[in-house]
Amino acid sequence: MKFLPLISLLGLALTIIPPLIHLFGDLSEKMTFTLMGVGMVVWYLAATPWLAFQKPEFDDSTQDQI
Amino acid sequence: MADTKNNPTNEYERTPVPPKALKGPGKFWGMYAGEHAAGTEFMIGPLFLLSGVTLQNIFLGLLVGNLLAVLSWRFVCAPIATQARMTLYFHLEKIAGRKLVKFYNLANGVLFCFLAGAMITVSATAIGIPFNIEMPEFNAVYPNSTAFVTIVLAVGAVIALVAARGYDVVARFANVAAPWMVLVFLACGIVALKQIGAANWQGLNEIWTESITVAQGSEGQAKMGFWSVALFAWFCNSAMHIGMADLSVFRYAKKASSGWAAAGGMFVGHYMAWIAAAFMLAAQIKMTGNTTPNPGIMAANVAGIAGIVCVVVAGWTTANPTIYRAGLAFQAMIPGSSRTTMTLVAGAVATIAGVFPAFAFKLLDFVGFYGTVLAPMGAVIFADWYFSKRAGFTPFAAEKSGKGVNPAVLIAWLIPVAIATYLIKVEGVASWFCILPCWIATGVLYIFFSKFFQSKTAQA
Numbered sequence: 305m306k307f308l309p310l311i312s313l314l315g316l317a318l319t320i321i322p323p324l325i326h327l328f329g330d331l332s333e334k335m336t337f338t339l340m341g342v343g344m345v346v347w348y349l350a351a352t353p354w355l356a357f358q359k360p361e362f363d364d365s366t367q368d369q370i
Numbered sequence: 371m372a373d374t375k376n377n378p379t380n381e382y383e384r385t386p387v388p389p390k391a392l393k394g395p396g397k398f399w400g401m402y403a404g405e406h407a408a409g410t411e412f413m414i415g416p417l418f419l420l421s422g423v424t425l426q427n428i429f430l431g432l433l434v435g436n437l438l439a440v441l442s443w444r445f446v447c448a449p450i451a452t453q454a455r456m457t458l459y460f461h462l463e464k465i466a467g468r469k470l471v472k473f474y475n476l477a478n479g480v481l482f483c484f485l486a487g488a489m490i491t492v493s494a495t496a497i498g499i500p501f502n503i504e505m506p507e508f509n510a511v512y513p514n515s516t517a518f519v520t521i522v523l524a525v526g527a528v529i530a531l532v533a534a535r536g537y538d539v540v541a542r543f544a545n546v547a548a549p550w551m552v553l554v555f556l557a558c559g560i561v562a563l564k565q566i567g568a569a570n571w572q573g574l575n576e577i578w579t580e581s582i583t584v585a586q587g588s589e590g591q592a593k594m595g596f597w598s599v600a601l602f603a604w605f606c607n608s609a610m611h612i613g614m615a616d617l618s619v620f621r622y623a624k625k626a627s628s629g630w631a632a633a634g635g636m637f638v639g640h641y642m643a644w645i646a647a648a649f650m651l652a653a654q655i656k657m658t659g660n661t662t663p664n665p666g667i668m669a670a671n672v673a674g675i676a677g678i679v680c681v682v683v684a685g686w687t688t689a690n691p692t693i694y695r696a697g698l699a700f701q702a703m704i705p706g707s708s709r710t711t712m713t714l715v716a717g718a719v720a721t722i723a724g725v726f727p728a729f730a731f732k733l734l735d736f737v738g739f740y741g742t743v744l745a746p747m748g749a750v751i752f753a754d755w756y757f758s759k760r761a762g763f764t765p766f767a768a769e770k771s772g773k774g775v776n777p778a779v780l781i782a783w784l785i786p787v788a789i790a791t792y793l794i795k796v797e798g799v800a801s802w803f804c805i806l807p808c809w810i811a812t813g814v815l816y817i818f819f820s821k822f823f824q825s826k827t828a829q830a
Contacts, residue, residue: 351549
């Protein structure tokens with residue numbers, strides 16, 4: 305469980321670093337999309353166990369979601 | 371007004387927040403950054419491009435507008451919140467009366483339903499991709515196919531059923547999704563920039579202008595200028611800052627300086643995400659000539675499966691709590707009704723609204739109208755707090771008189787809103803130009819009518 309936040313960070317890294325390499329380097333668009341997809345799976349699997357059980361800090365029942 | 375059983379954060383609803391429950395500024399930065407990276411951002415950015423906003427105006431207009439929004443949170447909402455430490459509803463109830471607050475909450479609920487409808491449409495655009503369903507074209511008012519209607523009804527039904535089960539699950543899932551969604555927005559903008567293929571600012575500007583020409587035709591149809599962009603950015607959350615809905619949030623802040631945390635939401639969700647989403651449409655126009663701002667297809671083009679999932683999740687995590695909140699508003703109006711039933715009613719209204727793509731395609735106008743109706747109530751709170759002593763009328767009048775409706779509030783609210791509604795709906799004035807005049811007029815009228823009614827009562 306202690307390593308889950310670190311693994312979820314890896315998921316976030318896979319979400320943002322490939323597009324940057326695609327923009328400034330020579331990573332193909334297809335590979336960029338694949339790595340982002342992997343990042344998404346890693347993030348949700350690793351982040352859900354620790355982030356989903358944090359108690360919300362505020363009453364945000366008036367937020368309008370715009 | 372909230373459901374304590376399903377929302378564990380709903381403490382101190384009818385008492386000021388005690389010192390032991392106060393929180394530092396860090397908590398607020400995270401909350402705002404997460405709350406304002408929502409499904410609506412996928413629509414609002416592209417709508418700027420389609421409205422003919424120049425590249426310079428989108429960068430500068432949003433910068434100025436979002437800065438003004440942050441200043442409104444910091445200097446209008448947060449100071450009152452950290453002194454009174456009450457929710458919007460409890461604070462307003464003391465001034466306007468219990469029945470009038472219910473009416474205000476109903477207006478809030480109805481508008482929430484249509485906002486949720488736009489979110490359901492956004493989610494449906496992504497769900498429809500695997501089924502190869504043709505989506506409505508830009509400016510379409512009515513659905514274009516039975517398949518589209520079926521997808522919207524299915525998405526709406528799932529969202530309404532989950533919302534009816536309670537707030538907790540949705541809030542927890544949104545908590546998990548928020549950091550990832552923010553990065554996907556950024557990633558979408560980066561890949562779109564690559565697809566646009568501009569080498570420098572000048573090149574980007576040329577492609578952007580060309581995209582507007584393609585979208586609007588060579589004659590051009592509409593032009594949103596600098597002030598339209600700035601005022602929209604300032605007031606799209608006006609119900610929250612100058613409308614004082616975020617009294618409920620900042621009542622937990624140790625200091626009013628926590629109001630700066632709104633910058634986390636504005637410059638992530640309403641600056642970066644809007645510009646990224648606008649780039650997505652510019653890239654789509656350059657590559658395919660398709661000018662329809664279909665969030666699902668645009669996101670798939672720049673982020674693949676992650677983009678599609680992001681659109682679904684963004685639409686779901688925003689429509690869901692919105693329907694839940696609308697359900698609570700309806701429940702408050704009908705004594706004895708169940709929250710589940712009222713949430714399902716709200717979900718049904720939102721789903722029917724979602725069938726009509728006009729609510730999503732006219733989101734800029736709708737959001738402006740939403741602010742025009744709700745934000746002026748914040749002026750009542752502002753005037754009551756700062757001017758009651760100086761102007762010589764009793765603050766928190768409804769609490770002291772025990773009346774269900776404070777006529778001074780009702781009249782001060784309805785007159786400017788009615789005039790603004792006429793100007794927007796009949797004369798075609800852009801809604802974001804009406805919000806500030808409405809707010810100021812409501813504040814001034816509230817002071818005048820409070821003095822008038824209270825002096826009449828004293829004479830009697």
